[in-house]
Amino acid sequence: MSGHSTYEPKSGFERWLDERLPILRWSADHMMSFPTPKNLNYWWTFGAILAMCLGVQIVTGIILAMHYVPHESLAFNSVERIMRDVNYGWLIRYLHANGASMFFIAVYIHMFRGLYYGSYKAPREVLWILGCIIFFLMIATAFMGYVLPWGQMSFHGAVVITNLIGSLPIIGKPVTTWLWGGFAVGGATLNRFFSLHYLLPFMIAGVVGLHIWALHVPGNNNPTGVNVKSKEDTVPFHPYYTVKDGFAMSVFLIMFAVFVFYFPNVLGHADNYVPANPLVTPAHIVPEWYLLPFYAILRAVPDKLIGVLLMFGAIAALFILPWLDTSRVRSMRYRPTAKLYFMIFVLACIVLGFCGAHPPDQQVINGFATFQLLDSDLNTWVWLSRIGTLYYFAFFFFILPLLGLTETPLPTPESISEPVLSNSANAPAGAAASPEKRG
Amino acid sequence: MLRKGIALAALGLAFLAAPALANTNALPPKEAHWSDSGPFGKFDQAQLQRGYKVYREVCSACHSMNLMYFRNLGQPGGPFYEEKYKNPNDNPYVKSIAKDYQVDDIDSETGDVVKRAATSADAFPAPFPNEAAARASNGGALPPDLSVIIKAREEGQEYVYSILTGFGAAPPAGLKIEAGKYYNPYFPGGVIGMTPPLAADKVTFDDGTKSTVDQQAKDVVAFLTWASDPKAQERKQFGLGAMIYLLIFSGLLYASYRRIWRNVAH
Incomplete structure (x- = not known):
């Protein structure tokens, strides 16, 4: 689907820029006119939701990093200070902490969707593998982020997970020492986890760029799994899917807001509000x-x-x-x-x-x-x-x-349009009542 | 339907996150009602004031609150907030509370360590200079800092309330209680190093509320709840606006979606 372009510069400046850096052409082709199967259901909106989650995490994370202190005797109190003394710090920190959970809810739905509709099959193998890399980076980022408040669960979770790596033959011990920055989890570990926690999201953003690139070569899969055959099978991404994704993102934000404003700590663990103490191990890590x-x-x-x-x-x-x-x-x-x-x-x-x-x-x-x-x-x-x-x-x-x-x-149907047409002819009323069930 | 399913699944996951506490061999905490619970819950300011008095006259003998500053008492939502004094540092009540405490300072002329009266900018002074001193005075047990105690325990409000009112029962046969230790069935293990802290009329409430152990416990839990998350009330008020905004916004987006897609069979 790449290669064709419907962009026409409208002004002298756009023409001038298009001959030098066709960034507007690129944006229009990929974000506006990109031909997208018309039968995508709501399970396909999680890509946009995930992009939003990454954006929320990066923006709130950068602000948190302005106030957070990565030091073993100051980290816990600096997080509480954000909650108490920074203007809207409670909002930023609860968005970030719950945002991680929202990110994973969305990514699991996105992955199950890919699994169910066979979105990993040829010619989308690279697209799928890039997604797996993003998932792996997300796990690493989330784990290191959870260590930063330096509560009991942060500390002992870090001990358990880093010790796992130590059980690998040959490379285990040196890698563990390198992760720790010493011979046990301590201040050096915290400081480097903070550094890596700040780095990895930008690596994720980079792989997301590749993920979307790999998506835009074969184009979207769709609930029938049948290839796009003609122009009849597709609609331009904008406004059709910008509005549909926008609606899904807004509904997702409602659920996100319920957690942030009314149950901000329910997804966490009470022990993490106890400052880290290497001498006291929590009952269950x-x-x-x-x-x-x-x-x-x-x-x-x-x-x-x-x-x-x-x-x-x-x-x-x-x-x-x-x-x-x-x-x-x-x-x-x-x-x-x-x-x-x-x-x-x-x-x-x-x-x-x-x-x-x-x-x-x-x-x-x-x-x-x-x-x-x-x-x-x-x-x-x-x-x-x-x-x-x-x-x-x-x-x-x-x-x-x-x-x-x-x-x-x-x-399987001949084309995307075939089941769509028979579907709406058979049961238009029922189909309208539950659009997410439709093809 | 789909969204609802996701929300339910997420809530289900929330329960997952709290692992079973079954084998801590403590009684489940007592049920109690708290005025701040629920999306529209609010603290009762008179209760916060009583609770602060209980903390100050009883708990603070052993428990620090290192994250609390006197100015916090006069901030919006706090026990001594008054509309007149937007800046808690101007609040005369907060100033007079702080003045009763002596804190360490450095004399800028001589460099000597001196004592001076606390101001609203000072932190609550800790009862012990360090952990060793705290343990030495408490039979080896360390009284935990109470700044975020309600967030730091599962079912924090009920748990602290149950601990405070859970003394007095006879220990089960076979559980040996050493001198200086007490039986409390709500504490993991049942043996606690804390002397039963509350007693009827131990604290005199200025507003005439009858000073029972139950009342003192409820009031101090309300105070500690506020102190653990002083912005909780602001958060819920903000949340109401956010929810209304998001619901309207979602409705508009859905209407736009239906309109844009009206001529596309899909």
């Missing part, structure tokens, strides 16, 4: 909610190194997904069996999240006696997380490769 599924995978196996490898493997699997799925049909809308396994996959991820929040040896169903299986009772979170972990990896390495070879998909 848990990461923020968005990392809990990976934490559950880490703890699912008794061996630390294997746990670490599985945890990183869970993310690595995403990178090679385009070559694991053997089905030629993109959208799971036409793959009923795959759809079922996908739903179970989403459920497994949520269950893993719950597993990560609970101590592994605690009972899942209180008072329900079962039997001992290997090292633990069957009715414990550790066994549930093993089942979840098994399914997580089976989905990528077993179900998706085999299903593509064995299943019989439903017939």
Whole structure:
């Protein structure tokens, strides 16, 4: 879709600039007239929502950095000072803290959407991999950001996660020492985490640029997974999708605002309002909610190194997904069996999240006696997380490769316009009532 | 429908974030009503004043509030805020409270350490010079700083209220309470180093409120809640405006969306 251009300079200045730096042409082609499939549903608005989240995090983060002090004996109080004495500091800090959670809610929906509609398949493999890189950078940024307030969970979370890296053979120890800036988590760690926490978002912004570039070469996938065939299948990005994305962003902001103004601390942990104390370990060290599924995978196996490898493997699997799925049909809308396994996959991820929040040896169903299986009772979170972990990896390495070879998909439409037209002819009223369900 | 689902999922995740506290072997905190709870909740200024008096006359003997300054007492939403004195440093009540405390300073002429009366710009003085001194005076236990105590505990308001009113029950058989320690079923482990701090009529309330242990506990929790997040009320008021704005804005965008897409089958 790149290459064609409908931009016409309107004034002498625009003509003059267009011959020297065609930045207005570039903007018009990519942000205004870009041909976009007309059947994108609301799940496709999360790209714009994510861009907004990144913008909010960078703007609020830069302001916070003006007041924050990255020092082990001053960091905690400087954050509280932002909340108490900086004009609207409470707003900026709560936006930033809750913004991280909003960012992850949006990115998980965006990723599940890509998974469901086969947006990783040819010719969009690079687009998908760039997205995985963004996700990995987001995890690193969020983890380091959570360390900065230097509360109990910040400190002990940093100890746990950096020690994981130490369990890797050969490179583990030197990398850990390098991360710590010494021989334990301390002031030097805090200072370099602050530096990296400020750096990574701009790297994310750079990869987002590549992500959009890679998107604009083949153009958007769409809920049918069928390629755009003609001009009839598309609408210009502006005003059609600027207004639709704008509406979705505004609704997302309402949810964001509910957290910021009425439940600003509900997504965090009370222990992080206790200043860091290396001598007192909190009863349960848990990461923020968005990392809990990976934490559950880490703890699912008794061996630390294997746990670490599985945890990183869970993310690595995403990178090679385009070559694991053997089905030629993109959208799971036409793959009923795959759809079922996908739903179970989403459920497994949520269950893993719950597993990560609970101590592994605690009972899942209180008072329900079962039997001992290997090292633990069957009715414990550790066994549930093993089942979840098994399914997580089976989905990528077993179900998706085999299903593509064995299943019989439903017939896919000839073009994007075909199901659209038959759909509106059949049930216009119902379709209007729930536009997000429509193709 | 979709949005609602996402919001519900997010709230579900919020519960995930608070891990089960089941094995801290403490009783769940008592239920109580707080005037500041909910999106339209407000502090009762008279209660904040009573609560400050409880802190000052009882808690502050052992517990510091290092993040609090006397000027905070007179800022909007604070216990002694008055419309007349926009700048809390001009508030005569705040000034007179500060004046009762002596703080360290350096004599600019001689460089000697001297004592002077505190001003509204000074922080609340801490009861002990350092952690070792605090532990030495409290049988080895460290009285935590109370600046953000309500945010620093799960269900902070109910928890602190339950601790303050949770003394007096007989310990279960088998739990040995050493000298200088006390049984409190709401405290993790059940054994606390804090002497039961409150007693009926221990603090005389200037507004004539009956000074029961329950009243003192509720008032001081209200004060500590305010101190833990002094901008909470401003936040909720700001939030109401933001919500109304976003709802109207979303409505306009939805109307625009329907209008722009009206001729496109999709």
